[in-house]
Amino acid sequence: MNAFDVLQERGFVRQVNDEGLRDRLGRESLTFYIGFDPTADSLHVGHFIQLMAMSHMQRAGHRPIALVGGGTAMVGDPSGKTDMRTMLSADDIRANSEKMRLQMAKFIDFSDGRAILVNNADWLLKLNYVEFLRDVGVHFSVNRMLAAECYKSRLEQGLTFFEFNYMLMQSYDFLHLFRNHGCTLQLGGDDQWSNILAGADLIRRVERTEAYAMTFALLTNSDGSKMGKTVGGALWLDPVKTSPYDFYQYWRNVEDESVAKCLALLTYLPLAEIADLCRSDINEAKKRLAHEITALIHGTAEADKAAEASAALFGTGGSLDHMPTTYVTAEDLARSDKVIDLMVLCGLAKSKSEARRLIEGGGVAVDGVKVADISTAIERGALADGVIIRKGKKDFHRLILS
Secondary structure (H helix, E strand, O other): OOHHHHHHHOOOEEEEOOOHHHHHHHHOOOEEEEEEOOOOOOOEHHHHHHHHHHHHHHHOOOEEEEEEOOOHHHOOOOOOOOOOOOOOOHHHHHHHHHHHHHHHOOOOOOHHHOOEEEEOHHHHOOOOHHHHHHHOHHHOOHHHHHHOHHHHOOOOOOOOHHHHOHHHHHHHHHHHHHHHHOEEEEEEEHHHHHHHHHHHHHHHHHHOOOOEEEEEOOOEOOOOOEOOEEOOEEOEOOOOOOOHHHHHHHHHOOOHHHHHHHHHHHOOOOHHHHHHHHHHOHHHHHHHHHHHHHHHHHOHHHHHHHHHHHHHHOOOOOOHHHOOEEEEOHHHHHHOOEHHHHHHHHOOOOOHHHHHHHHHOOOEEEOOEEOOOOOOEOOHHHHHHOEEEEEOOOEEEEEEEO
């Protein structure tokens, strides 16, 4: 099946710069790329939708290039940002890039040249600035750049000239990949439309040939807000940053209206099966969604453990053994046995002030009993058997005396 049709039917496609792209994808193998920002040491669920799109494209016979933005990360993409990013060192970017590569390899086959991984620091950091302006900058209109959404949203807060170069640098990436790897298509999130379109236009102007741009839907709730945000921050693919249990629970509790969309975008289940699942029992569809996505990221064994812990927690059988657990020592209790301090110890709160606000707002319970006083402590005897602290409606953590 044509890769364009697969992506469109599953809900990925938002904008395309040339209607001829569908025909090209149907009759020849194209090399395409997606850029990933290495400013964290893990990919998050926002990147996951890009990985799934790459996987569908590769399965249809097209060759992916995963570009790690080691050079552009030293500037920072202003798209969707209200202030300037903190700049990272080259060592930080290299370390982050290596961890991201390992995560990508779960979805993309890099063997025998079927896909390649590149770092734009390898060419951007070698550029002569004056030559770059003469060869690349001459093709960009400042008026058109300022009209782009990625810059318009920053003008009131202040857009530095440093960041203003970002569109030129990303466009040059596309040109470099075209010249060195035959790359004719760039994919990305819909918030990247201006930057991706600028790269395709640069190739058209400089090389006198067509290049293609396609953007994907961003992962949002029915109200338009971004999915993948938790009380602890982003929903990371790294099991150390977001445990498989917490990852599973996030998808287990998505709103009903988003289940079919998430199954189509973030799993390989056939669309007919997704429709049947959502039509017959939305709760079972949520369980399937949570298990499928967790298995893709963390493996089937971890998905099974998370499902079992979730079932036990909500009274439908299973074992609590796989719930996120912290073993509390006697020394920990000697320092404090108060709920407010134990919440910080196990990571349910980032600070005592946050834990205090949660308790005062009625959002904390121990073994199902709401904590009404910030001075409430947990007895050592209870901890010997294990207690469960609940934060909000869906965030649970077990404490056991070691």
